[in-house]
Structure formats: structure tokens, C-alpha cells
Amino acid sequence: MGGLIVTDLSFWNGKRVFLTGHTGFKGSWMSRILVTNGAILTGFSLEAPTEPNLFSMAGLEDNMTSVIGDIRDLDALKAAFEKADPEIVIHMAAQPIVRDSYKDPRYTYETNVMGTVNILECVRASKNVVSFLNVTTDKVYQNNEWVWGYRENEPLDGFDPYSNSKSCSELVTHSYKNSFFATEDAPAISTARAGNVIGGGDFANDRIIPDCVRAAMSGQDIIVRNPYSTRPYQHVLEPVFAYLMIAQAQYEDKAKAGWYNVGPDDCDCVCTGDIVNMFVSGWGSIKRVDKAEANAPHEANFLKLDSSKLKKTFGWEPHWHIDEAVNRVIEWTKVYEAGGDIPAVMDKQINDYISKG
Numbered sequence: 001m002g003g004l005i006v007t008d009l010s011f012w013n014g015k016r017v018f019l020t021g022h023t024g025f026k027g028s029w030m031s032r033i034l035v036t037n038g039a040i041l042t043g044f045s046l047e048a049p050t051e052p053n054l055f056s057m058a059g060l061e062d063n064m065t066s067v068i069g070d071i072r073d074l075d076a077l078k079a080a081f082e083k084a085d086p087e088i089v090i091h092m093a094a095q096p097i098v099r100d101s102y103k104d105p106r107y108t109y110e111t112n113v114m115g116t117v118n119i120l121e122c123v124r125a126s127k128n129v130v131s132f133l134n135v136t137t138d139k140v141y142q143n144n145e146w147v148w149g150y151r152e153n154e155p156l157d158g159f160d161p162y163s164n165s166k167s168c169s170e171l172v173t174h175s176y177k178n179s180f181f182a183t184e185d186a187p188a189i190s191t192a193r194a195g196n197v198i199g200g201g202d203f204a205n206d207r208i209i210p211d212c213v214r215a216a217m218s219g220q221d222i223i224v225r226n227p228y229s230t231r232p233y234q235h236v237l238e239p240v241f242a243y244l245m246i247a248q249a250q251y252e253d254k255a256k257a258g259w260y261n262v263g264p265d266d267c268d269c270v271c272t273g274d275i276v277n278m279f280v281s282g283w284g285s286i287k288r289v290d291k292a293e294a295n296a297p298h299e300a301n302f303l304k305l306d307s308s309k310l311k312k313t314f315g316w317e318p319h320w321h322i323d324e325a326v327n328r329v330i331e332w333t334k335v336y337e338a339g340g341d342i343p344a345v346m347d348k349q350i351n352d353y354i355s356k357g
Contacts, residue, residue, distance in 0.1 A: 011248050013038030018084045020044050020071055021092030025202045028054040030240045032346050035063040042084035044069055045093055054201030059343035071115035081122040088131045088247050091119045099206045101162035112165035120176045129187045131251040133243055134173045138195040138305050139163035149306030152259045188250035188257035192243055195263050198325055199236030200332020208272050212279040213333050216286050225293040227273030232304040234264040235325035237353045238318050245314055263305030268322040278326040319356040
């Protein structure tokens with residue numbers, strides 16, 4: 001296990017960090033890690049995308065600067081960015097739902113492409129940014145639905161507007177790196193491409209684990225529209241810790257910058273039906289019902305990543321396999337259902353994750 005991912009959270013103490021998308025599911029988990037380890041954190045994002053939402057539960061607002069704004073609004077972004085004067089920038093703001101991208105492709109492209117341009121413009125104008133990481137997705141690749149994992153040098157050509165807009169976000173980042181950040185004193189620039197994440201506090205629509213949680217808490221059957229679709233699932237803490245690892249490593253050694261897949265091991269590429277079965281087994285008293293959807297928009301049936309580069313560069317390995325990840329969702333949700341202490345269960349799971357390494 002790479003030492004960076006486990007032992008060096010003290011690195012973040014006192015670091016000025018600018019995080020876009022901080023009110024989202026992954027952004028809230030990342031913000032919790034950063035604020036509890038002493039980062040001077042500024043977040044820039046729209047209001048939390050769901051109600052309920054993890055951000056309002058996670059004990060964050062009094063421990064960071066939370067700026068509510070639209071990543072498409074360059075002037076508002078610049079004002080927040082200049083005030084924060086960050087050393088490290090992590091870009092996670094996005095329109096992240098495939099189905100929503102079919103409903104509103106223009107908004108999806110504006111957010112995911114021009115949002116990337118706007119944050120990179122802020123980095124370009126800054127004198128103090130050392131490390132920039134753009135978080136994209138495994139769906140940036142041209143998906144041939146083959147059985148082996150995609151590597152970082154495969155063609156980028158997402159099918160649907162969400163996936164394609166994230167391919168464009170990658171290409172924008174590559175161009176800025178080559179055009180404006182090629183000198184020795186320029187910031188280190190990386191992208192990270194992660195797969196489907198699960199974890200406590202995800203209330204999004206059209207995601208299988210949030211659908212399971214909603215059904216379980218209301219005592220209803222879990223409706224599965226595509227039980228044979230295979231996805232690489234990982235707990236949210238896997239990519240979040242990998243993002244922090246990359247951002248830190250390239251801060252300390254610019255040679256570590258690059259394009260990285262952050263995916264689970266092959267054993268954690270499971271079909272939707274199987275992950276629902278794990279949830280049903282762990283929760284109890286609910287059942288799965290398969291119901292195919294007529295005229296559903298295209299979604300890839302099979303896509304997985306080859307994370308060899310990340311493993312070789314950093315000695316990184318996943319900590320939690322899929323069964324453990326599902327159990328952690330259930331653990332979090334039982335606390336939520338009981339009206340318990342959400343920051344405490346988040347911190348417990350973060351510490352459990354670290355100690356697993």
C-alpha cells in the first residue's frame with residue numbers, strides 16, 4: 001500500500017485548497033476529509049443537487065468557505081478563486097447524470113466543457129497554484145464493450161452528451177497543459193478518471209444504490225431496469241483518497257502529473273442485479289423486482305478501467321471490495337434512518353478506510 005494514501009493526511013494541514021463541486025456527493029466526502037485534516041478549504045458549487053443532501057448533514061459549513069455559484073459564470077468563479085488564492089485546485093463540479101444529459105445536452109456541455117475552461121482560466125491567471133486535478137469519469141473512453149479494461153492512451157469519445165462532454169473536458173485540460181502549463185515553474189496538471197461510486201449520502205436519481213436506499217427506507221421493492229448491465233463499482237472513499245493522493249504527489253513532484261484511471265479490481269466489476277442482491281441481503285426485509293424499461297436511452301452495458309498506471313506510479317491498491325462497500329452504505333444509511341450523527345459515521349468510515357491500508 002502506497003504510504004501517501006494512508007499516512008500523509010498531515011500534508012493538508014494549512015494548505016489552501018479550492019474545490020469545485022463541493023456540495024455534491026463526492027465533494028462532500030472530500031470536504032469532510034480536508035476540513036478534518038486542517039485544510040483551508042474554499043468550495044465553489046451550485047446548491048446541493050438533492051434534498052436531502054450529504055453536504056448539509058456533514059458538519060462542513062462552519063469549517064470551510066462555501067461559495068454558492070455556477071461554474072459557467074467566469075466572473076463569479078474568478079472572484080471566489082482570487083479571494084481563496086489556492087495552492088491546490090480540485091475540479092469536481094459537473095452535470096454528472098447520463099439521463100439528464102439527454103434531457104438537456106446544452107446545459108451539460110456548458111457545465112462540463114466551459115466549466116473546465118473557466119477553472120483553468122483561473123489557474124492560468126494565478127501565481128500561486130502548484131497542483132491542479134480535473135476529475136472526469138471512466139465514460140470518457142470510446143466504449144467498445146469489450147472485456148478488458150481501458151488504458152489511459154485509448155481514444156476518448158464518449159457516446160452520450162454527459163460522457164462526451166467529459167471527453168471534451170479531458171481534451172481541454174490536455175490543451176491547456178500543453179499550451180500554458182509546459183514550463184518548469186507552471187502548475188502540475190492531471191486528470192483522474194473514476195468509475196461508478198457508491199457510498200452513504202448519495203441521494204441522486206438514476207443511480208442503483210440510491211434507488212436501493214430509497215426503496216429500503218420506504219419498505220418497497222427495489223425495481224431494477226437493467227439487471228445484466230456490468231459496472232466497475234467502488235466505494236466513494238476509493239477515488240476520493242486517490243484524488244488527494246495525486247494532488248499531493250504532483251504538488252511535491254511535478255513528474256507525477258498525468259492522466260490516471262482510478263478503478264476497482266476485476267472482482268468488483270459486477271452486474272446491477274448482483275449489487276442489488278448484496279444490498280437486499282445486507283438490509284433484509286426487502287426484495288428485488290426486475291422491470292425492463294421500454295424506449296430507454298442508450299447507456300453502455302460494459303465498461304471497466306485498467307488502473308495499472310496508478311498502481312505502478314503510486315503503489316495504490318483499493319482498500320474495500322464491493323461487498324464491504326455495500327455494507328458501508330448500509331451502515332451509513334442505518335445511522336441516517338435512526339436520526340444519528342452523520343459527521344461521526346463519516347469520520348468512522350474514513351478512519352476505518354485509512355486503517356485498512
